[in-house]
Amino acid sequence: MKYEPEEPFDYIITNPPYQFKNEFIKRAIELGKPWLMLLPLDVLCSKGRSEIFRAQPTQVWVEPTNLEFTNDGEEKSVSKGLVWIGTGWSERNELSWLSHGRGPFF
Numbered sequence: 001m002k003y004e005p006e007e008p009f010d011y012i013i014t015n016p017p018y019q020f021k022n023e024f025i026k027r028a029i030e031l032g033k034p035w036l037m038l039l040p041l042d043v044l045c046s047k048g049r050s051e052i053f054r055a056q057p058t059q060v061w062v063e064p065t066n067l068e069f070t071n072d073g074e075e076k077s078v079s080k081g082l083v084w085i086g087t088g089w090s091e092r093n094e095l096s097w098l099s100h101g102r103g104p105f106f
Helices: 018-031 047-054
Strands: 012-014 035-040 058-063 067-071 075-079 082-087 094-097
Touching: 012 018, 018 035, 018 047, 018 082
Parallel strands: 012 035, 058 094
Antiparallel strands: 035 082, 058 082, 067 075
């Protein structure tokens, strides 16, 4: 993945396609800005990703409820076991649980 932003930016917040989560994480780190992604909990369960997360302070916010997603208002899907994960938001590793219906910063 070699996306090059056309405009200056301060941080990355995204819900990437889960099958490309490794590529999105690596590219976000390469861009050198704070980043935050909504990903399945299993993002934490990988030797390769754990090495990436150990190399820098990583923040994880656990989403305690199921989230509903729509596809252009037509299909609904429910996802459970999601986390907001990112780096660059703090100088240390953090793990916390979100309040019902509230994201990490809103």
